[in-house]
Amino acid sequence: MYRLYGRIGSGSAAVEAALAIIGAPHDIVWVDTSAGEHLTEDFAAINPRRQVPAFVLPDGGVMTESAAMLLHLADAFPEAGLAPRPGSSARARHDRWLIFMAVNIYEGELRKAYADRYTTDPDGADAVRAAAEDYLSAQHAIIEAEMKGDYLVGDSLSMADLYLWMVASWRDPQQIRAETPRVAAHSRRLRAIPQVQAIAERHGA
Numbered sequence: 001m002y003r004l005y006g007r008i009g010s011g012s013a014a015v016e017a018a019l020a021i022i023g024a025p026h027d028i029v030w031v032d033t034s035a036g037e038h039l040t041e042d043f044a045a046i047n048p049r050r051q052v053p054a055f056v057l058p059d060g061g062v063m064t065e066s067a068a069m070l071l072h073l074a075d076a077f078p079e080a081g082l083a084p085r086p087g088s089s090a091r092a093r094h095d096r097w098l099i100f101m102a103v104n105i106y107e108g109e110l111r112k113a114y115a116d117r118y119t120t121d122p123d124g125a126d127a128v129r130a131a132a133e134d135y136l137s138a139q140h141a142i143i144e145a146e147m148k149g150d151y152l153v154g155d156s157l158s159m160a161d162l163y164l165w166m167v168a169s170w171r172d173p174q175q176i177r178a179e180t181p182r183v184a185a186h187s188r189r190l191r192a193i194p195q196v197q198a199i200a201e202r203h204g205a
Contacts, residue, residue, distance in 0.1 A: 002026035003056040005046065007033055011066035011106065012053035013203045014166040018073050018159060020195035022080045066166075067102035070159035071095065082159050094153045097146065098160045105143075105167045108136040140171070140180050147182035150189060157193070165190040169205030 002019065006012025006028055019026045031037045031052050038050045047054040047064050055063040055072075063069050074083035084090035111118050111132035115125040143164065146152065152160045168176055168187045177184045191200050199205070 001058060003029060005029045005031050005043075005052050005054040005056075007031050007052045008203055009170075009205075010052050011166065013169070013199055013205060014159075014162040015053055015055065015066055015069045015073075016199045016202075017162045017165070017196045018070055018082065020199065021082065021157075021162075021193070022073060022077045024073070024077065065102070066106075067098050067163060070098065070163060074159050081156060082162075084154065084158070090154055094158055094160050097143075097152055098163055100139075101143070101160075101163050101167055104139045105136060108132050108139060109167065109170050112136065136171070137179060140168075140176070140183060144180040144182050147186060150186070152186070157190075161186070161190060162196070165196065165200075166205070169200070169203070 002024055004012055004015055004019065004026060006016065007030065012028075016028065031043065033052065037043060038047075038052060043054075044050055046056070046062055049064065051064070053064075053066055053069070055069045057063065057072075063072060071083070074080075075086060078085075084094050109132075112129055115128040115132065118128045119125060143152070149155065151157060152164055164183065165187050168180075168183050173184075176187070190196050191205075
């Protein structure tokens with residue numbers, strides 16, 4: 001059984017959706033970061049960065065980074081069809097966009113949400129937050145331009161779509177409809193998947 005350590009509104013949402021769609025046996029341990037549960041030594045033994053999500057594999061191995069978890073699950077359950085064949089050009093394109101979102105959009109959201117951690121100037125957090133918002137708009141515009149059909153990569157649902165649904169859910173709904181209507185439509189399409197809908201309701205996504 002897989003074990004996912006998560007938090008409402010965190011990067012665990014896409015992994016939860018993938019596990020549900022695949023039907024992989026798993027349980028979820030909710031980490032109350034407001035109570036500092038992620039700062040304990042017990043949790044540091046799972047993730048030294050003391051962040052959620054964290055993922056324990058059936059053999060006891062531990063993963064961090066939600067994008068890496070999705071790639072692992074895609075390869076562990078190829079019959080689910082949530083990523084193109086490893087080594088193919090389609091897989092290269094899939095992985096490109098998944099990692100693009102992880103290192104640009106996810107990181108931009110962290111700068112926006114925790115702006116004080118990204119400056120040594122006590123008065124600099126507002127500027128960091130404003131710059132992060134502009135940066136996020138630019139990254140989402142790149143994704144918007146990439147959207148050609150119902151899915152981000154190819155003609156079927158993939159891990160990249162689950163990740164895009166998650167990071168798009170962190171934006172203001174009115175803003176995303178105005179700036180990136182294709183991404184907004186993609187999010188509606190993803191939420192119509194029963195397994196995703198249940199997790200979207202849980203996360204308020």
